[in-house]
Amino acid sequence: MAINTKIALVTGGSRGLGKNMAIAIAKKGIDVIITYNSKKDEGDSVVKEIESLGQKAASLQLNVADSGTFDSFFAGVSETLKNTFKTDKFDFLVNNAGIGIHNSFIGTTEAEFDQLTNIQFKGPFFLTQKALNVMNDGGGIVNISTGLARFSFPGYAAYASMKGAIETLTKYQAKELGERKIRANVVAPGAIETDFGGGVVRDNEQLNKNLAALTALGRVGLPDDIGGVVAFLCTEDARWVNAQRIEVSGGMNL
Numbered sequence: 001m002a003i004n005t006k007i008a009l010v011t012g013g014s015r016g017l018g019k020n021m022a023i024a025i026a027k028k029g030i031d032v033i034i035t036y037n038s039k040k041d042e043g044d045s046v047v048k049e050i051e052s053l054g055q056k057a058a059s060l061q062l063n064v065a066d067s068g069t070f071d072s073f074f075a076g077v078s079e080t081l082k083n084t085f086k087t088d089k090f091d092f093l094v095n096n097a098g099i100g101i102h103n104s105f106i107g108t109t110e111a112e113f114d115q116l117t118n119i120q121f122k123g124p125f126f127l128t129q130k131a132l133n134v135m136n137d138g139g140g141i142v143n144i145s146t147g148l149a150r151f152s153f154p155g156y157a158a159y160a161s162m163k164g165a166i167e168t169l170t171k172y173q174a175k176e177l178g179e180r181k182i183r184a185n186v187v188a189p190g191a192i193e194t195d196f197g198g199g200v201v202r203d204n205e206q207l208n209k210n211l212a213a214l215t216a217l218g219r220v221g222l223p224d225d226i227g228g229v230v231a232f233l234c235t236e237d238a239r240w241v242n243a244q245r246i247e248v249s250g251g252m253n254l
Helices: 016-027 040-052 067-084 110-134 157-180 196-203 205-213 224-233
Strands: 007-010 031-036 057-061 090-095 135-144 183-189 245-248
Touching (some): 007 016, 016 090, 031 040, 040 057, 057 067, 110 157
Parallel strands (some): 007 090, 031 057
């Protein structure tokens, strides 16, 4: 009997936390489409890794800052679903792609603000809107936020504000898409050792130590701490989890 394999689309799945999420999702027996912004080779590498786990995978170029490209992107998604996955819809959307800009509230420029808005809020808003045309009923949306939407560190006023907006949007998505049985949840990582924001948490030893001291479990996070939580939300085990914010920070600033 043929098993109806689910498919997840992970934006920014070619590196960092997105790569970890994509691989963790594949380990749950779910096929994966990832996106990369500029480095095709990184996307291809993740596809090979997912295929080595026995799942189908594909990699597509996407710049989430440019909502004008979303129609052509989803035309590519439809083509890929047909050719690679022999279907016409996918099930889960993980809005992960993003950047970090570190600047004080008073120092934040309008250009930085607009860039963050386009990538962290406007992009996921309209990408998800268009994704609904090729999503199955009964699937799910996972929006990636940050611990910085709950607690504050100087230098992240604009970034954290966009994530706060995403968290509010998630509740509205859960409410309005409930009739299609599509769930919407937020995963909010704390400080993680990746190349995000120039790798500051990973590479600045003093900052790493300071953040570990603020965390109940006594260290900063690693990518492996996050991917499995996102993957869980793409499984039947999470079928009754909806409109929730799951902070994955080891207990920062409690």
